Amino acid sequence: MATPNNAPVQLSREQVRLLLFYEHRSGSSTRHAADRINNLMGADTVTHATAVRWFQKFRRGEVEFKDSPHSGRPQAVDEDELLALVKEDPRQSSRCLASKLGHSHSTINRALHDLGFSWKQPIWVPHVLSDFQRQMRANVAASLLSERRTKTWLSNLITGDEKWTLYVNYHRGRQWLKPGESGVPTPKQELHPKKVLLCIWWSVEGPVHWELLPTNTTVTADLYCKQLTRVAEKIKGKMDRVYFLHDNARPHVAKVTHQKIQELGWTTLAHPPYSPDMAPTDYHLFRSLTHFLDGKQFQNEDHLKTELQSFFDSKPREFYRKGIEQLPIRWQYIVDNNGAYYVD
Structure with missing residues (x-):
């Protein structure tokens, strides 16, 4: 698998895991396996920690070299679904939207910003009109x-x-305060x-x-x-x-x-x-x-x-x-x- 002049070889994750499986079946230790692969394919091809993790999987009988589907948050935000949720109730916080859509809080914040939204206080109206x-x-x-x-x-x-x-x-306005400071107090109106x-x-x-x-x-x-x-x-x-x-x-x-x-x-x-x-x-x-x-x-x-x-x-x-x-x-x-x- 190495090139004739022993130049580093760019391997996929599946290929690295196949080499680790070969070393495991050959009876190599995790340290020896990582060193051998790095010497043959190029430094930093695989870490010792990665070798340990995959050797443990092989011992449990897990011999699947491809990445398994993630059950966590998807990477892309469905903008149509996000817009529908915001239209349904614009008072939902970004954390609430993140929970509903299965994304991180920061991801939803970025998506809302990209769509032109900003989190603002609503305007008071004088009366609920019939x-x-x-x-x-x-x-x-x-x-x-x-x-x-x-x-x-x-x-x-x-x-x-x-x-x-x-x-x-x-007047009750904002003040520049350091942590722990309470600022100049403002009395309540009588x-x-x-x-x-x-x-x-x-x-x-x-x-x-x-x-x-x-x-x-x-x-x-x-x-x-x-x-x-x-x-x-x-x-x-x-x-x-x-x-x-x-x-x-x-x-x-x-x-x-x-x-x-x-x-x-x-x-x-x-x-x-x-x-x-x-x-x-x-x-x-x-x-x-x-x-x-x-x-x-x-x-x-x-x-x-x-x-x-x-x-x-x-x-x-x-x-x-x-x-x-x-x-x-x-x-x-x-x-x-x-x-x-x-x-x-």
Whole structure:
């Protein structure tokens, strides 16, 4: 089997095992067998440990030189099967998928990465919508899109809402820590923290009117009507027609409020329940304000008012315009997706 000039010979596993079997039948020891094969066929053709293992098999009567089929994990991942499992439940961990498919955790991670997946936290949605609620959202969005208005009608839109604003806003962020360190502790928010209700109305130009209600005061229909009067005074002579968008809170849909809006001559836009993704104050203005307030503490109401005014003034006109001009895009998405929440 050796070449004439005793050059090393490349042998298959089966050929090496056949030579070991020959040495075993010849009565050689494992050490002598390994040395003899390496001398004849080339160094490192077979290790002593391999000779020991196969001699033990031969003594047990196992004389099969080919590799036996592996009962362990297969090497190739069935991408179609993996995709089907992910589609069935995207919340399954890679370890769970590895167990189902018979692969290692690292193999499944690589396959998911190659398919373009990444392990992320899902987006919170405000409410589990029923079929009826989804249909209502889609119908309202379709109706708002179908209205024939001028191209610049959103410039005449006034929208607003209320938000509880805390005097103490704790921030719990990540910290650089060494093993065993607990970091700077963050206290839990009190069960009944000191807070005040912010009420704001705004347009593409920015805030029209905002106010903080006295402590322990909430919005009633009568108070809301008085607030709308103040808003109307601020925009008097600035808009030839007013489109008004607010949510379905009780004071907003009360009979006296409806009468007040008619008296002002405003056109109210429909707004379905459980739909903050269709309210610019929720999905745009208050989201940014929440980030601004994170970690801030205020000694008194004047301090809070100063910081709120600073926030509103710091935002360019484009910020307010962008928030309102997203509405048609969101309406179209909701129509196209059968009333599902717009997630961004």
